[in-house]
Amino acid sequence: MKIGLVGLPSTGKTTFFQLLTESVSPNGKGRTDANIGTAEVPDDKIDYVASVYKPEQIINATIEVIDVQGLQPADSNGKSSSAHFLEAVRQVDALVHVVRAFEDDSVYHIEGDIDPLRDIEIVNLELLFADLAVIENRIERIEATKKVAKEHLEELELIKRCKECLENGDLLYSMDLNDEERKILRTYNFLTERPLILLINMDEDQFLEDNYKDKEKVLAYAKDKGIPLVNVSAKIELEISELEEEDYNIFMEDLGIEKPGINRLAEAAYDLLGLVSFITAGPRIVKAWPIRRNTTAKEAGGKIHSDIERGFIRAEVAKFEDFKKYGSMQELKEHGLVKLEGKDAIIEDGDIINFRFNV
Ligand SMILES: Nc1nc2c(ncn2[C@@H]2O[C@H](COP(=O)(O)OP(=O)(O)OP(=O)(O)O)[C@@H](O)[C@H]2O)c(=O)[nH]1
Ligand SMILES: [Mg+2]
Structure with missing residues (x-):
């Protein structure tokens, strides 16, 4: 499984990436290239089976995580410069939008203040613009040929409908399409067709109190759209992940973090994508195998x-x-x-x- 972390600048994507992948130094500053890493999916069942078999090797399921640079909101003419960064996450199974809830005056916010719902909508718009650009290019290319080939007519009609959907401000996953149409669209890897998870990045106090600015609005939005929400406090969890186990457990408890962020994200992603795991077990290897339900x-x-x-x-x-x-x-x-x-x-x-x- 592959997931892509997206969001506005400085929302904690790379912090969360480091937490998930336990990678200490992602590529450079992540300014141009995407960070790519592997997260191990924690699994109580594998742990138990391994405790019985005591194999030489335990292989958990993994998730490939791609972390891209923060998206710059489009200017007032609708010109956006994010499309380039988004290419790196076109092939993922799910997008994870890292939304900033944490309050910290020392961390710059591109919009100036904390407003999670506004940010969710800005990022949706960036994804939408990136898809629209792909569609417009394709329409131009097809129509530039003197006589449009027959097999392209159907495609052309379909992507024009997609264009209309996006121009109305709706994401492509909301379109009512049949299997044949979905198949045609598959080659485009549209971003707004990807399953989405909202990851709310909170500070320590917010996490303890289970509250942040406009939480009710965000919950209502997510419920209405059927989008799963996952709460984390990425920075603090990253800091304590470097502690020895005993201290780590004490801090996790003090902070009210019952399960590490990776557990909650993996659960949400498995659920959203309809995945389960089966296990193979022997004296050499105990291994989890993710499959579709x-x-x-x-x-x-x-x-x-x-x-x-x-x-x-x-x-x-x-x-x-x-x-x-x-x-x-x-x-x-x-x-x-x-x-x-x-x-x-x-x-x-x-x-x-x-x-x-x-x-
Ligand atoms: N106070 C506080 N700061 C945080 C939290 N999460 C991240 N930060 C800080 O926010 C800054 C940006 O974090 P990054 O993880 O680099 O953010 P990013 O989303 O990868 O940023 P870009 O890649 O530039 O878009 C860093 O200084 C982090 O330490 C948090 O939960 N609380
Ligand atoms: Mg980053």
């Missing part, structure tokens, strides 16, 4: 290796809750709790699977 046993095998999908015979599936209750595969087998599933069985989150295949 409703993936079949055979397809799940294909995630590991195409040979497993091709030569699929059966999947031995144990439910995580049963494993936790009995504490070993041997016990589970004796209680008849390891099921032999066929190719069409639906895999659920936490299933511990051993594939039988033959190639």
